[in-house]
Amino acid sequence: MMGRTITEKILAAHAGREAVTPGELLSVQIDLALANDITAPIAIEVFESAGVETVFDADRIALVPDHFVPNKDIRSAEQVQVMRRFAARYGIKHFFELGRMGIEHVLLPEQGLVLPGEIVIGADSHTCTDGALGAFATGVGSTDIAAAMVTGEVWFKVPQSMKFTYKSRCRPWVTGKDLILYTIGDIGVDGATYRAMEFTGEAIEALSVSERMTMCNMAVEAGAKSGIVAPDQKTRDYVQKRATRPFQVYESDPDAEYVQERVYDASGIELQVACPHLPDNTRAVQEVGTVAVDQVVIGSCTNGRIEDLRMAAAVLKGRKVDPKVRLIVIPGSPTVYRQAMEEGLFDIILDAQGIISPPTCGPCLGGFMGILGPGEKAVATTNRNFVGRMGHPSSEVYLAGPAVAAASAVLGRVAGPEEL
Amino acid sequence: MGRIEGKAWTFGDNIDTDVIIPAPYLVTTDSAELGRHCMEGVDPNFSKKIVRGDIIVAGRNFGCGSSREHAPMAIKGAGIACVVAESFARIFFRNALNMGLAIFEADGVAEGIASGDRVSVDPDSGEIINHANARRFSAHPMPSFMQDLIASGGLMAYVLKKR
Numbered sequence: 001m002m003g004r005t006i007t008e009k010i011l012a013a014h015a016g017r018e019a020v021t022p023g024e025l026l027s028v029q030i031d032l033a034l035a036n037d038i039t040a041p042i043a044i045e046v047f048e049s050a051g052v053e054t055v056f057d058a059d060r061i062a063l064v065p066d067h068f069v070p071n072k073d074i075r076s077a078e079q080v081q082v083m084r085r086f087a088a089r090y091g092i093k094h095f096f097e098l099g100r101m102g103i104e105h106v107l108l109p110e111q112g113l114v115l116p117g118e119i120v121i122g123a124d125s126h127t128c129t130d131g132a133l134g135a136f137a138t139g140v141g142s143t144d145i146a147a148a149m150v151t152g153e154v155w156f157k158v159p160q161s162m163k164f165t166y167k168s169r170c171r172p173w174v175t176g177k178d179l180i181l182y183t184i185g186d187i188g189v190d191g192a193t194y195r196a197m198e199f200t201g202e203a204i205e206a207l208s209v210s211e212r213m214t215m216c217n218m219a220v221e222a223g224a225k226s227g228i229v230a231p232d233q234k235t236r237d238y239v240q241k242r243a244t245r246p247f248q249v250y251e252s253d254p255d256a257e258y259v260q261e262r263v264y265d266a267s268g269i270e271l272q273v274a275c276p277h278l279p280d281n282t283r284a285v286q287e288v289g290t291v292a293v294d295q296v297v298i299g300s301c302t303n304g305r306i307e308d309l310r311m312a313a314a315v316l317k318g319r320k321v322d323p324k325v326r327l328i329v330i331p332g333s334p335t336v337y338r339q340a341m342e343e344g345l346f347d348i349i350l351d352a353q354g355i356i357s358p359p360t361c362g363p364c365l366g367g368f369m370g371i372l373g374p375g376e377k378a379v380a381t382t383n384r385n386f387v388g389r390m391g392h393p394s395s396e397v398y399l400a401g402p403a404v405a406a407a408s409a410v411l412g413r414v415a416g417p418e419e420l
Numbered sequence: 421m422g423r424i425e426g427k428a429w430t431f432g433d434n435i436d437t438d439v440i441i442p443a444p445y446l447v448t449t450d451s452a453e454l455g456r457h458c459m460e461g462v463d464p465n466f467s468k469k470i471v472r473g474d475i476i477v478a479g480r481n482f483g484c485g486s487s488r489e490h491a492p493m494a495i496k497g498a499g500i501a502c503v504v505a506e507s508f509a510r511i512f513f514r515n516a517l518n519m520g521l522a523i524f525e526a527d528g529v530a531e532g533i534a535s536g537d538r539v540s541v542d543p544d545s546g547e548i549i550n551h552a553n554a555r556r557f558s559a560h561p562m563p564s565f566m567q568d569l570i571a572s573g574g575l576m577a578y579v580l581k582k583r
């Protein structure tokens with residue numbers, strides 16, 4: 001039999017099939033369906049208009065009000081009310097009320113709700129983050145979520161896989177964020193459309209699970225359907241203490257077929273910045289030129305985990321944010337928040353005169369808690385720098401990892417930590 | 421869902437959702453009304469020229485642009501039986517099937533089929549035949565669950581029928 005990729009194996013297992021071929025359409029069982037305060041109300045409306053009395057499994061639906069929560073206005077409060085009522089009526093176990101709520105793609109893996117070998121669908125494009133644990137995870141529409149809440153199934157076209165191998169090790173300060181920005185810069189924002197991006201190689205093995213999530217998170221920024229990293233010992237260590245149910249581990253066969261393979265030397269990849277207004281407009285930080293910065297945001301589903309906050313704090317320690325810069329740090333979940341506090345990272349951030357926000361998407365999508373005014377420039381550890389993404393249409397977003405973001409806050413311009 | 425046969429109407433690459441159904445018409449979700457403005461951005465008289473059961477044939481990346489579910493609804497509402505293209509944009513692909521519009525992806529159709537040609541599509545085998553020049557193209561066969569879904573009129577209708 002021909003070799004299979006990890007993605008094909010997971011899809012086949014959930015379709016009750018021996019093997020599947022890229023391009024074919026399948027109906028598969030899902031392990032988890034996710035929706036947030038923007039997409040859940042639509043899915044709930046479609047679900048309720050169908051007059052169905054029960055959901056397929058009240059333990060396998062996650063509702064996370066994270067985008068505009070703490071409620072930014074009356075309409076966002078109403079959106080969450082719809083979710084809250086639905087959760088109570090149908091006994092949805094994983095509805096995360098404020099206080100337990102974190103950014104969905106930080107929260108779900110951390111809570112053990114996403115496990116290797118599973119299929120996760122979310123009415124949110126960055127659901128692909130969960131591929132870092134060796135799951136097949138992808139964004140779908142609200143209608144898909146409504147139907148999945150009824151049946152526990154979803155249909156997919158089996159994607160072709162692209163293999164990205166990162167040889168050697170990353171340089172100091174360089175993280176998964178730099179690897180993925182570099183890769184998107186190489187293949188373009190439509191370089192992986194429809195496809196599964198599989199990340200492998202010595203540098204990936206050396207990355208933390210958190211950095212792997214950062215990489216898979218941005219797979220969609222290259223147009224991909226999913227990103228995935230085969231589980232290893234680090235993955236097992238991460239999930240074992242969290243797992244809420246048994247799981248199965250898959251990996252690609254050595255003779256699996258890829259539509260394209262790329263090999264990079266990680267030791268040659270420098271700290272990256274994606275300049276306005278597309279995530280593939282990347283270059284090494286020292287090639288950006290002099291760009292004065294008004295605001296720095298460290299957080300989001302891309303880089304809002306404890307490892308990211310530690311790295312930012314390592315740069316900020318004993319330093320002060322430039323007086324012309326506003327530094328906003330957003331821990332991705334209550335757990336990250338408490339851990340950062342206990343490790344003394346809050347003291348470092350506050351001493352540097354940055355501020356700490358409750359967990360929320362907030363400014364990442366131009367929601368609230370740090371909107372940019374006309375002409376303002378921001379360095380953000382988020383994933384999209386489209387026109388007006390973080391505020392006024394004339395504002396600009398530079399995407400980077402936590403080390404560059406923190407160094408830019410101190411120096412008042414786009415810069416790497418080596419310049420300090 | 422049976423075999424589809426109809427007259428082809430051809431379009432080029434990158435036909436986006438704005439030309440499929442221009443934004444001013446997004447104020448309704450009535451598919452018959454949307455259908456009256458289908459493809460208006462490239463051919464203002466399209467909906468008047470076609471007959472029920474005709475087929476749209478296009479190049480690469482059909483349906484790129486916004487995630488509006490109105491685009492496949494408009495095509496279906498106009499009476500088009502299916503869309504055959506070299507490739508579809510990812511969100512359009514999902515939306516089309518979820519709204520109950522049959523679509524088929526096959527290499528060579530843009531070059532091998534001309535407007536006015538008589539074309540047939542067999543969902544079971546994925547075979548597409550241009551009867552004007554006897555050329556054949558192959559799409560992935562459409563599995564029976566997906567044929568059921570389309571015959572039911574879309575994802576939610578299918579889900580409810582199955583319960």
Ligand code: SF4
Pocket residue numbers: 067103104105124126300301302360361364365382383
């Ligand atoms: S943090 Fe940003 S990218 Fe992530 S889910 Fe929230 S809005 Fe989307």
